[in-house]
Amino acid sequence: MKINNFSLVLGLAFFLIVKSTFAQLSIVPQPQSLKLLSGTFIFSASTTISANTDGIFSIAIQELNLLKKDRLKGTPNKISFIKRTDLKPEAYSLRIDPTQITIAANDQSGAFWAVETLKQLAATNAFKTKNTWILPASEINDRPKFSWRGVHLDVSRHFFDIDYLHRFIDRLAFYKFNKFHWHLTDDQGWRIEIKKYPELTAKGAWRKLNNQDSACLKLAITNPDYNIPEKHFKMIDGEKMYGGFYTQEQIKELVSYAAGKGIEIIPEIDMPGHMQAATRLFPWLTSTGSVQKEKNFTDPICPCKETTFEFAENIFKEIAQLFPSKYIHLGADEVEKSSWKNIPECEALMKRENLKNIDEIQSYFVKRMEKYFHSLGKELIGWDEILDGGISPTATLMYWRTWVPTAPKHAAEKGNPIIMTPGEYCYFDAQQDGHSLQKVYSFNPVGFGLNESEQQYVLGGQANIWTEYIPSEQRLEYMLFPRMLAMSEVLWGHQQDFETFSRKMDRQFAVLDAMRINYRFTDLKGFAExxxxxxxxxxxxxxxxxxxxxxxxxxxxxxxxxxxxxxxxxxxxxxxxxxxxxxxxxxxxxxxxxxxxxTGYVDAVSLKNPKPGLNFSYYPKFYKAVNLISEADKTKTATTAAIEIPVEDKAGSFATRHQGYFYAAEDGIYSFFLRSDDGSVLKIQNKTLVDNDGMHFAIEKSAQIALKKGYHPFELLFLEGGGGYTLQLEYSVGTSKRKAVSASDFVVE
The missing domain is CATH 2.60.40 (Immunoglobulin-like)
Known part of the structure; x- marks a missing residue:
C-alpha cells in the first residue's frame, strides 16, 4: 500500500528554470545558505548511488531509489554520500555539479533531509524531459535551528484511517518535520487497540453522531469538505455508528514507515481528563462512579484510587512496547478537578501525601505516572497544566495556553524542556483569513519573555490540529496547508521576511496541486465585504x-x-x-x-475642545455578545492614545469599550478592517459599520463609509471570552494602502 507521493509530483509537475535566484529556487524550509553554480545535473535511471560508510545513509538511499523507479536511462552520473563528523545533528552539505551530487552528513537525519531538499529542487525548479530530471548546479549548507519540529493530529474527534496517515507522514517529511504527535484518545473516541482492555476499541471507538458531527453536516450543505466519510460508519447492534481504531499491527507498521521518513511518532493518551471514551465503559475510574459533565469538562479519572493507576499502567505498558520514541504524552490538560472534592479517598490521599489542594492531586497523578514512564525507559510530556500544583524537574512541558504568558518562563526557571505550541500561532483548527499565514510566519518559539539563558530549554514547536469540525481528509488539508509551510520555515529557523516567503509560495502552490492537496487558496483582495x-x-x-x-x-x-x-x-x-x-x-x-x-458623504460634527485620545472602559465579565455589556460591570476607565487595553492584570474573560471621535483627514471613502479574537463591533456616527461579534478565533471583517473631512463619532466594542485575544483595526482611504489606526486618528471632547 506504500505510495511514493513524490513520484506523483514528478509525474504531474512541469516547471521551467527561469532566473536563478534564491527565492525562485523555492526551497521550504529555507536553507541556511545556498550558492548557485554553473550547469545542471540530470537525474535518471542511469544515476548511480554510493556511500563511503554503511548505516547512517540507508533511509536516504532508499528514498533516492524510490525516485529512480520509472525513470528512463540517461548519461551515467552519480550521487555520493560521505560521512563528515564535523557536522552537527541533522545538518548536511549538498553540492550539485553537472556530473555528480555529493551529500555529506554525520547522521541519518542529515542525509535524509538532503534528499528531501533534492526532491524540492526537482519539484519546483526542474523540468521533465523523457522521464529524466534536470537540477540546477548549486551548493547548500544547512541545519535546523530546533530539534523538535512537529505536527499534532487529533484522531479522536474525527477519525483518519491508516492509509491516509501514510500520506500525511510523506507530507511532513517533504517539509522537514521530524515529529508526529498522535492524539489517540479523548472523550469522543478511543483509537488504539489495547489487548488488556478490548472494550476500549470494541465499544469506545464508536459513537452515535454528536453535536460536532451535526455542525459539520450542516456546513456540508454548502461545502462538501464537511461531509463525514461514509467509510467511517458501520452497523453495530442494529445502529449506524461512527468511528474507527488502529490495530497494534497497523501502529507498528506506521511507526516503522515514519522512521523510514525521518519522523518520530509520539503517542498521546490523555489522562486524567478527556477520558469519557473509557469512563463510559468503566465508570469505576471516576471519583463518584458516575459519568457526567461537570462545570467545564467531563469527569476525569480519579487519582485517589489504586485501581486507577492499575488501569493506567496496564495501558501505558502496551503503549511503550508499540512506540520506540523516548516520549509518551500524558496530556493532563483541561481537568475538571472539582470532581475530586469531598471524596473520602481524595481526602485520605491529601492527608497521607501532605497535599494542600486539588491542584496538587493533579500534580501527584502526573508525577506518579512519570515515575512509571521512567521504569519503562520513557520520558513524560504534558500540556502546560502540569505546572499547576508543581512540576517534576524531568518532565517536558508543551506550552499552549497563551492566556498564561508566564508558563514558559516558570518552566525554564525550573529547567524543564519546553515545546512551544501557543494557540495564537499554532492551532491550525482556527479558521483562516488573509492574515493567518503571516501570523504563523511571525511565530518566535524563543519569545514569550524568555531571556537568553532560558531559551536553551526550548526544544522547538509544533502545529496542533484539533478535529471537532474537521471531519474529512479534504478539510484537514485545507486547514493544514499552506500554514504548515510557514511553520516549517519557522521551526527550521532560517526564514527571511514574509514577502520573500510569499514569492516562493507561487511555486509551492504548484507542488501542492501536483500532490492533489486541498490547500486553502490565498485570499482575494482589493475590496471590503x-x-x-x-x-x-x-x-x-x-x-x-x-x-x-x-x-x-x-x-x-x-x-x-x-x-x-x-x-x-x-x-x-x-x-x-x-x-x-x-x-x-x-x-x-x-x-x-x-x-x-x-451612498452620499456623511457630514462631520463640530467639536469645541478636541483633545487627543479615546475614552476607555473595562468590564471584567464574560459576555457572549457586545449588546450584553452592562455599565454596572465596569471597573476601570482611562484615556488611551489609540486602541489599547491599559489593564495590567486582565480577567480571563472581559469586555472593553473605546469611545471618542475619528478624524477624517480628507473627504473620501474610508475602508475599515477589524480583526479580532473574540468578538468586536465598530460603530461610526453611532451606527454599526463592522459587525465581527461573537465567540470565534481571529478573523477579519470589513466595511466602507464615505466621510466628509472632520470629526466623526467613533466606538469600538470588544469581547475576550478566554484563551488569548487579538484586536486590530486598520483603515485606508480610496486606493491608498491599509494602515493601523494611531493616536493621530482620535480625539475626545
Missing part, C-alpha cells in the same frame, strides 16, 4: 499570481462557467458581487463577497 460608492466605482480584484478567478454580479455563488475576471468590474448600482478562485482540476476555493451600496 460591504462597500459604498458615490456615483460609480470599479472593483479591482487583487488575485494571486496565475490564479483563475470567476465571478457573478447577481449574488449567486460562481461556478466555473461564470465569467472570468480579466479587468476591473464597473459598478453603477447597488449589487452583490461574488468571486472565487478555481484551481487545478476545477477545484473551487472560498467564496468572497463584495456588497455595493450607493
Amino acid at each position: 460591504n462597500n459604498v460608492f458615490l456615483k460609480s466605482a470599479y472593483l479591482h480584484i487583487e488575485a494571486p499570481k496565475n490564479a483563475v478567478v470567476h465571478y457573478t454580479t447577481d449574488g449567486s455563488v460562481p461556478k466555473i462557467s461564470a465569467p472570468k475576471y480579466t479587468k476591473p468590474i464597473y459598478i453603477d448600482k447597488t449589487q452583490t458581487i461574488r468571486a472565487v478562485i478555481f484551481g487545478a482540476n476545477g477545484r473551487m476555493g472560498d467564496v468572497f463577497t463584495a456588497n455595493y451600496v450607493q
